[in-house]
Amino acid sequence: xxxxxxxxxxxxxxxxxxxxxxxxxxxxxxxxxxxxxxxxxxxxxxxxxxxxxxxxxxxxxxxxxxxxxxxxxxxxxxxxxxxxxxxxxxxxxxxxxxxxxxxxxxxxxxxxxxxxxxxxxxxxxxxxxxxxxxxxxxxxxxxxxxxxxxxxxxxxxxxxxxxxxxxxxxxxxxxxxxxxxxxxxxxxxxxxxxxxxxxxxxxxxxxxxxxxxxxxxxxxxxxxxxxxxxxxxxxxxxxxxxxxxxxxxxxxxxxxxxxxxxxxxxxxxxxxxxxxxxxxxxxxxxxxxxxxxxxxxx
Numbered sequence: 001x002x003x004x005x006x007x008x009x010x011x012x013x014x015x016x017x018x019x020x021x022x023x024x025x026x027x028x029x030x031x032x033x034x035x036x037x038x039x040x041x042x043x044x045x046x047x048x049x050x051x052x053x054x055x056x057x058x059x060x061x062x063x064x065x066x067x068x069x070x071x072x073x074x075x076x077x078x079x080x081x082x083x084x085x086x087x088x089x090x091x092x093x094x095x096x097x098x099x100x101x102x103x104x105x106x107x108x109x110x111x112x113x114x115x116x117x118x119x120x121x122x123x124x125x126x127x128x129x130x131x132x133x134x135x136x137x138x139x140x141x142x143x144x145x146x147x148x149x150x151x152x153x154x155x156x157x158x159x160x161x162x163x164x165x166x167x168x169x170x171x172x173x174x175x176x177x178x179x180x181x182x183x184x185x186x187x188x189x190x191x192x193x194x195x196x197x198x199x200x201x202x203x204x205x206x207x208x209x210x211x212x213x214x215x216x217x218x219x220x221x222x223x224x225x226x227x228x229x230x231x232x233x234x235x236x237x238x239x240x241x242x243x244x245x246x247x248x249x250x251x252x253x254x255x256x257x258x259x260x261x262x263x264x265x266x267x268x269x270x271x272x273x274x275x276x277x278x279x280x281x282x283x284x285x286x287x288x289x290x291x292x293x294x295x296x297x298x
Contacts (some may be wrong), residue, residue: 015120022137024109026079030099037271038241039092045180045209046085046092048276052176052207053086053129055292056182069130073174075190076182077133077153078146087149088123109143116147132170134194159186168197176205183210188222195226204228206279209238212266213255216219216277228279231289236297240272 019031049072057070074082084090098104098119104112133150135141137156144150152168171194179186191206198204206223210216220230243249249270254265266273278289285292 001104005081020147021078022139024139025143026081026110026140027099027104027112029079029098033241034096036241036244037239039239041253043189044238044276045082046177047087048110048245048293049082049176049178049207051293052205052278056175056205057127057129068173070175071130071132071173072176072178073134073171073194074150075134075177075179075194077135077144077150078137078140078181080131080133080141080147080149082178082180083131083133083144083149083151084120087128088120089125089126090120090123110146113143116149120148130173132174134167134171150155152187158190161195172199172202173198173200174202174204176207178206179208180279181209183208183216183219184214188218191219192222192225195223202282203281205281206230206277208277208294209240209274210277211240211272211274212261213252213259216275220277220279229282230277230279233276233293235290236293237266237273237275239266240274242271243267243282 009133020032023029047049053070055074071216072082072086081095083179085092104115107115131149133141133144133153133256134156134217135153138155141150141153141155152170154170156164156167177194195204204226206217206228208216216230216232223230243252249267252272253267256263256267276289278292
């Protein structure tokens, strides 16, 4: 379930960041992806997800018990970067600076986790939410838990197996399901399995980013069976990262053109671009997805 992102090329033509995705700590992850100007999970996701959290937190009839924390389940969470940005008063640039610092080079992964727990603890948001991570990256999830980026973490493969009781318990209270880097690596089967873990009175929203060359139709179809209507934000695309090299760019532009998608002004300029999708209970809001995010995207 881990998302990939590139120093090595896969047969598909897309570069892979798999070698930094599941290390004992996130330093190499940030240093590698920082060079590629990786933006979606930590930057675009923070703006849009925070908007959704604030709009949903006090909603009536959502199935949340009195005093129960607002819960985000982050699918393909890796080290818990989305958790860091949603729970704490930090920015993407803060994280790139921290994990690129030479002062941290002397720390072992365990020492860094201790230092991180203190670092983030001093920056906890006043209305911090609960973040549950789900991934196959055992080292990364373990780090996220030790450093306080994740409140709970589960390592399971829902593409191949049924959810365990442990997973069902961990995600049963989710209010918002997020994915920033996994669409295309996980399919509609994972979504079907996850939503099947929810009690009947729970109101769930699903917010995802998917690269423009990845179809979201099958996932939207599964979500509709659970009463969720999916909208795509048409007014914006979001740059994910720069291409590793010309070969990767040419491959992706060629794939897009074969799908009838014009890369001009987006991928042709040197970066992957992604669409944002929001799925909500049908009829739950009069505001369109465009209206919902207009204040943060203007």
